[in-house]
Amino acid sequence: MRVCCTIAKEVPPAAAHKAAAAPQFEEQQQQEQEQEYGSRVINFAAGPAILPANVIKKAQSELYNWRGSGMSIMEMSHRGKEFLSVIQQAEADLRDLLKIPENYEVLFLQGGATTQFSAIPLNLCTSDDTADFIVTGSWGDKAFKEAQKYCKGKVVWTGKAEKYSSIPNQSELNVTVGAKYLHICANETIHGVEYKDYPSTGNDTLLVADMSSNFCSKPVDVSKFGLIYAGAQKNIGPAGVTIVIVRKDLIGKAQPSTPIMMDYKIHSENRSLYNTPPCFAIYMCGLVFGDLLSQGGLEAIERKNVEKAELLYDAIDASEGFYKCPVEKNVRSLMNVPFTMATPEMEAQFIKEASAQGMVQLKGHRSVGGIRASIYNAMPRAGVERLVAHMKAFQARHI
Amino acid sequence: MRVCCTIAKEVPPAAAHKAAAAPQFEEQQQQEQEQEYGSRVINFAAGPAILPANVIKKAQSELYNWRGSGMSIMEMSHRGKEFLSVIQQAEADLRDLLKIPENYEVLFLQGGATTQFSAIPLNLCTSDDTADFIVTGSWGDKAFKEAQKYCKGKVVWTGKAEKYSSIPNQSELNVTVGAKYLHICANETIHGVEYKDYPSTGNDTLLVADMSSNFCSKPVDVSKFGLIYAGAQKNIGPAGVTIVIVRKDLIGKAQPSTPIMMDYKIHSENRSLYNTPPCFAIYMCGLVFGDLLSQGGLEAIERKNVEKAELLYDAIDASEGFYKCPVEKNVRSLMNVPFTMATPEMEAQFIKEASAQGMVQLKGHRSVGGIRASIYNAMPRAGVERLVAHMKAFQARHI
Structure with missing residues (x-):
């Protein structure tokens, strides 16, 4: 978060506002979630997919009556x-x-x-x-x-x-x-x-x-x-x-x-x-x-989704080819982020290690292979940050 | 329950066994349900309909994780x-x-x-x-x-x-x-x-x-x-x-x-x-x-369903025309029991009073009117007994 805020000071005011405000919000959200909703994995499934934790809690509370x-x-x-x-x-x-x-x-x-x-x-x-x-x-x-x-x-x-x-x-x-x-x-x-x-x-x-x-x-x-x-x-x-x-x-x-x-x-x-x-x-x-x-409607949701997707695509693009996204930059999905590595074996190892850290359902669709991180509305920014941290650590161990 | 067991002694051995065993089981089930699952209505809906209370409890317990x-x-x-x-x-x-x-x-x-x-x-x-x-x-x-x-x-x-x-x-x-x-x-x-x-x-x-x-x-x-x-x-x-x-x-x-x-x-x-x-x-x-x-499969389920349906049809047939079931006796449903009363106003009053006692969704289908009690697998015998008690009390007040 410190790095993020430091960078924010060097960018134009509007973007800086966005960058500074969002992590605070997300940090708080993450803390609340961990306190209240522990025991959950970080679920990158393409669908059926992650739902908002508070929504499932609500449904659970009133399921019987x-x-x-x-x-x-x-x-x-x-x-x-x-x-x-x-x-x-x-x-x-x-x-x-x-x-x-x-x-x-x-x-x-x-x-x-x-x-x-x-x-x-x-x-x-x-x-x-x-x-x-x-x-x-x-x-x-x-x-x-x-x-x-x-x-x-x-x-x-x-x-x-x-x-x-x-x-x-x-x-x-x-x-x-x-x-x-x-x-x-x-x-x-x-x-x-x-x-x-x-x-x-x-x-x-x-x-x-x-x-x-x-x-x-x-x-x-x-x-x-x-x-x-x-x-x-x-x-x-x-x-x-x-x-x-x-x-x-x-x-x-x-x-x-x-x-x-x-x-x-x-x-x-x-x-x-x-x-x-x-x-x-x-x-x-x-x-x-x-x-x-309650989160402010779809304009607010889109802002969060753009930030999450940028985090992940930036990590891919900054990897000097260690991770590759096959999609043209101007049409990359905010929701489903596919990427590949040098070999299927390395991808399997990446997925296995992610799973050990509680990040699940990252395998690409059976028809195309590779890795796919689906980061729908309900995926918290903290989930993407953990994935990016894993990507950096994994790369560091393999070059 | 006492009445039920007394009657059982006068009927042939096989039926007596059935009549004696069932109330015990149902009584216990009812007690357990009231202790564990209080606050639930008796739900006679035709569908979506009552589900087993223990099944909903199970789903609730694991809905989040x-x-x-x-x-x-x-x-x-x-x-x-x-x-x-x-x-x-x-x-x-x-x-x-x-x-x-x-x-x-x-x-x-x-x-x-x-x-x-x-x-x-x-x-x-x-x-x-x-x-x-x-x-x-x-x-x-x-x-x-x-x-x-x-x-x-x-x-x-x-x-x-x-x-x-x-x-x-x-x-x-x-x-x-x-x-x-x-x-x-x-x-x-x-x-x-x-x-x-x-x-x-x-x-x-x-x-x-x-x-x-x-x-x-x-x-x-x-x-x-x-x-x-x-x-x-x-x-x-x-x-x-x-x-x-x-x-x-x-x-x-x-x-x-x-x-x-x-x-x-x-x-x-x-x-x-x-x-x-x-x-x-x-x-x-x-x-x-x-x-x-776990209840013994469909033979056991059918026995319970026959008993529940008999309770209700017997009450209708014993009412001397106060309640009428329009269906020929040999093809009456074990699941959906429609009956009528002298006037729609009386039916409405019956339904209202039942609702006040926690018995709900008794209204007949909009295309045929009257009353319909759906008594699917998940309806406990005690629920049917309460309905029968209401029928008798209601009739006593209206003749």
């Missing part, structure tokens, strides 16, 4: 006033966080982003319509492949040849005139590439984004999108609930063969209660939304 | 050894409980029974195949309507004209020769009618059953069925996970337009881990399965 109801939140009718208050507050808080315009519906669904890979073309396209896909990683690729069942899917750019390490400029896109939508994956969890600006589309083409792994990590101008979707289990809750934010005028045009549970109209008309929703997962998301608001 | 892992069960990779041990144990225990043959797959899916209304015809039929439906209530009707999108659905019997109060004999069924499957709803949650014996089908026709609201309430000969499915939130866990038990040779023939998340082949090949499953809900089901085994 929810707010004097004499029941667990898991045991209540989804149509009763208790659960209705939970889902309505969760939606209100999410609307507040993302400043979701009135002409957008918020749906709490099941089945993960993968279910939306089918539902989106089924709801937005006829079988003759074209949907464009920018493929910046595995998830965008899966979304494209599934859409081909229900419309004319077209890849307008792919980063596959460069192992998904970049995001195209607008000029590189060969978009289809009249395409119904352009699909992007806002943050590729496996490859660690994240959009900083979103592509423009023609007037008749909607922008659709899978935001599963950076949802609520920063402000987003929802009005630029026709539809945003996100599995909860990265940044806002446990696995089992998927959020869909969709412009209201797009609802009600599903293909006739659409399964009833994939028809947005059904869910919109029934306020996500057509059948029994995943009540506990929605409740957990609501607790997380409340926590994000 | 699952078995020394330093993480919540909600924060773990679904591919890590910790969660794999959870889902594998849950499956093994369910196989043990239901004696599921080796040639059946067990899948943990999302989206509720309603998702299966689409998935079943998509997986089992071509669009030219016929599927027969016996409609004994609202859920069977919904299953039929959805199936018509994907095959030739045909109603071979419906109880609609009698407001779904019975189940047909084999001779009443006008089944289709060569139908791909015959669909039944084993227990209609809203109407309270339950199959005691299952219909026979021709050699080429599979029997398919929605067992959402009586799953694991009694033994079932799985080998009689092509497919059994059940949303968890009635009898075995929280909302958000659906169990599908399907004969292995039926997997792999999905229609080309089947959404990837509805293709049983995908889930079978990936052991329910194609994408992130609803980990917490699966964990909870696993705890419930373990609890059922």
Whole structure:
């Protein structure tokens, strides 16, 4: 912390303020956490992933008897006033966080982003319509492949040849005139590439984004999108609930063969209660939304995320090639930080030693290998600092 | 309890044993529950519904730090050894409980029974195949309507004209020769009618059953069925996970337009881990399965359920028409007991007074009105006894 503050004195006032204030806050937060929440590991999992410790404590405290109801939140009718208050507050808080315009519906669904890979073309396209896909990683690729069942899917750019390490400029896109939508994956969890600006589309083409792994990590101008979707289990809750934010005028045009549970109209008309929703997962998301608001909303969250990511990327870049991040600097993810070392053996040793120090789930995705540190909203700065300290110590022992 | 034991002495030895042993056990259970688990209401909800108090206590105790892992069960990779041990144990225990043959797959899916209304015809039929439906209530009707999108659905019997109060004999069924499957709803949650014996089908026709609201309430000969499915939130866990038990040779023939998340082949090949499953809900089901085994398995559970249901139906039938159950006696549900009174006003008063005594969620489904007491596995006998006492006292005040 001393080093950090010394440097801060030499940088411009605004940045200095940020650098000086943040460590104090984080230091305090870390101390509080260690006192109150000891026995926890530092969890770098890509998802299901770390949740705020205070949120889990809260859920634990009321799991047996929810707010004097004499029941667990898991045991209540989804149509009763208790659960209705939970889902309505969760939606209100999410609307507040993302400043979701009135002409957008918020749906709490099941089945993960993968279910939306089918539902989106089924709801937005006829079988003759074209949907464009920018493929910046595995998830965008899966979304494209599934859409081909229900419309004319077209890849307008792919980063596959460069192992998904970049995001195209607008000029590189060969978009289809009249395409119904352009699909992007806002943050590729496996490859660690994240959009900083979103592509423009023609007037008749909607922008659709899978935001599963950076949802609520920063402000987003929802009005630029026709539809945003996100599995909860990265940044806002446990696995089992998927959020869909969709412009209201797009609802009600599903293909006739659409399964009833994939028809947005059904869910919109029934306020996500057509059948029994995943009540506990929605409740957990609501607790997380409340926590994000209490931290100052998404502007404040983004500042913390930028600081955490800078710490880690700076350590990689300062390692003189000992650690390498394959992603182009301008599109590096704030959430998922992949890096490699000289050999798989060395990476395995790094992960083993990290684990011995309580830093877990650092292994890269089985499809790409290497190391991946996922540093979602709930990862405290102190967790990243410990990882950076391990990186420096490990490097010192191996050169 | 005294009355109960006195009566027991006058009935045949086997029944006497049952009647004498059960109250002792239940009395002890009730005492333990009141000591250990005070502050809980008696929860007659139809689903999401009551869960075993000891299971919720267990989940609460390890919610923050699952078995020394330093993480919540909600924060773990679904591919890590910790969660794999959870889902594998849950499956093994369910196989043990239901004696599921080796040639059946067990899948943990999302989206509720309603998702299966689409998935079943998509997986089992071509669009030219016929599927027969016996409609004994609202859920069977919904299953039929959805199936018509994907095959030739045909109603071979419906109880609609009698407001779904019975189940047909084999001779009443006008089944289709060569139908791909015959669909039944084993227990209609809203109407309270339950199959005691299952219909026979021709050699080429599979029997398919929605067992959402009586799953694991009694033994079932799985080998009689092509497919059994059940949303968890009635009898075995929280909302958000659906169990599908399907004969292995039926997997792999999905229609080309089947959404990837509805293709049983995908889930079978990936052991329910194609994408992130609803980990917490699966964990909870696993705890419930373990609890059922520790109680002696489904034979023991069925005995308790029969006793609880008899208590309640006997009270209704002994009321000289003050309380009326619309369901034919031979198919009354062990799980959902609907009854009516002379006027809706009187029913409302009954529910209000019950609530004041800690008995909640007794209101009938909005589509049928009246009163409904759901007495799933986790409802202690003492809860039913209190309801019966309220019924008698209420009647005494109103005649």
